[in-house]
Amino acid sequence: xxxxxxxxxxxxxxxxxxxxxxxxxxxxxxxxxxxxxxxxxxxxxxxxxxxxxxxxxxxxxxxxxxxxxxxxxxxxxxxxxxxxxxxxxxxxxxxxxxxxxxxxxxxxxxxxxxxxxxxxxxxxxxxxxxxxxxxxxxxxxxxxxxxxxxxxxxxxxxxxxxxxxxxxxxxxxxxxxxxxxxxxxxxxxxxxxxxxxxxxxxxxxxxxxxxxxxxxxxxxxxxxxxxxxxxxxxxxxxxxxxxxxxxxxxxx
Numbered sequence: 001x002x003x004x005x006x007x008x009x010x011x012x013x014x015x016x017x018x019x020x021x022x023x024x025x026x027x028x029x030x031x032x033x034x035x036x037x038x039x040x041x042x043x044x045x046x047x048x049x050x051x052x053x054x055x056x057x058x059x060x061x062x063x064x065x066x067x068x069x070x071x072x073x074x075x076x077x078x079x080x081x082x083x084x085x086x087x088x089x090x091x092x093x094x095x096x097x098x099x100x101x102x103x104x105x106x107x108x109x110x111x112x113x114x115x116x117x118x119x120x121x122x123x124x125x126x127x128x129x130x131x132x133x134x135x136x137x138x139x140x141x142x143x144x145x146x147x148x149x150x151x152x153x154x155x156x157x158x159x160x161x162x163x164x165x166x167x168x169x170x171x172x173x174x175x176x177x178x179x180x181x182x183x184x185x186x187x188x189x190x191x192x193x194x195x196x197x198x199x200x201x202x203x204x205x206x207x208x209x210x211x212x213x214x215x216x217x218x219x220x221x222x223x224x225x226x227x228x229x230x231x232x233x234x235x236x237x238x239x240x241x242x243x244x245x246x247x248x249x250x251x252x
Contacts, residue, residue, distance in 0.1 A: 004029050004063075005169050005199035006051070011060030013043075013050055020046040022223045023060070028169070028216075033191070033200045035214035037207075039243065042220040044203045045087065048173045051201065052084045053077035064169065079108070083167030087174045089154050091146050097157055098142040101129035104161035128164050136160035137190050152183030156190065163194075170200045176209055188212055211235070219243070 006028040013021040021043045028034040036044050049055040051062060053074035062070045069077055078084075092100050105128035133142055136156045141149070146157050155175060162170065175191065176184045188209050194200065195213070204210050210217065211231050218228040221243045227234065234240050 005065055006034075006201060007061075007063040007066075008051070009061040009063075011047070011050055011062060012058045013046055013055060014058045019223050021050060021057075024218075024220070024223075024225055026218050026225075026228060028199045028201050030168070030199050031196055032215045033195045033202055033213045034216045034218065035202045035204060035210045036218050036220060037204070037210060038220035038226070041222065043223040044220055045173055046223075047220070048084065048171050048201070048203055051077075052082060052171050078165060078167075081166070081168035082171060083162035083165050083169070084171035085155075085158050085162060085173060085175055087177055089151070089158050091154055091157050091161065093147040094145060096143050096145055097133060097138055097149075097160070098129055100146060100157050101132050101160045101164045102126060105129045105132070105164040108165055128166070129160075132160045132162075132164035135163050135194065137186070150183065152179050152186060155179070155187060159190070159194075168199060170194065170198050172200065172202045172204075174204055175202070176204055176206045184209060 004027040008024060008026045010023045010025055011021060012019065012023055024047060026034060036047060038044055046055065050057050053072050053076065056071045060070070061068060064080055064082065067080070069080060092103070102125060105125045106122065109125065133139060136159045138153065138156050138160060146154055149157065176187055179187065184206060191200070191213055202213065214231055216228065216230055217234040219226045219234060219240050226243055227237050227240055
């Protein structure tokens with residue numbers, strides 16, 4: 001079994017009297033894809049925000065490679081090796097594919113004056129951007145403005161930006177949202193390749209994609225874990241079928 005890169009222990013987040021996430025525990029190891037699924041309002045996106053540092057938890061613990069990162073800011077969490085994507089693609093549309101990836105790689109420079117140096121002079125930054133673009137399946141598209149790309153390719157740019165920061169853990173929030181079948185299939189194949197060298201926590205509504213990618217699934221309902229286990233167990237669970245797989249699904 002892969003050593004845990006991400007370990008979550010009884011993580012909770014309250015908004016006033018509402019428990020959006022309550023007592024969630026899970027683990028994700030290198031080379032594993034752990035999918036979090038559930039119906040509308042289950043708390044999946046809130047969980048991702050807690051893990052990435054975009055929201056502080058009300059209680060519980062988050063560990064990355066054994067280090068307690070609970071409550072750290074999103075920039076510190078990112079620097080420790082966590083990369084994430086958002087439900088709405090978060091890219092710089094007027095910039096080229098390469099410029100987007102280079103900006104992400106540049107964020108890893110230690111100097112506070114890093115943005116005052118000519119970007120073209122930063123060889124290792126440029127190399128990191130090129131590598132990430134290739135890993136994201138966009139080799140040959142470096143000079144294209146992101147605004148001219150399809151929705152699926154823009155998602156690939158966001159993934160390239162994440163890869164340019166050299167993450168150990170990828171947090172992916174609905175990476176297939178808004179895609180047609182062909183684009184979704186391409187992203188699924190990309191994620192399969194990336195999973196070999198990363199720990200990956202995935203929130204996704206496309207069940208075909210989830211079962212094609214995930215080694216383990218955690219099902220959330222009303223902020224709590226209903227069931228967690230391998231895909232075969234989740235497929236055969238009557239409780240999961242009643243709560244989620246047999247019903248209509250909307251966004252978190």
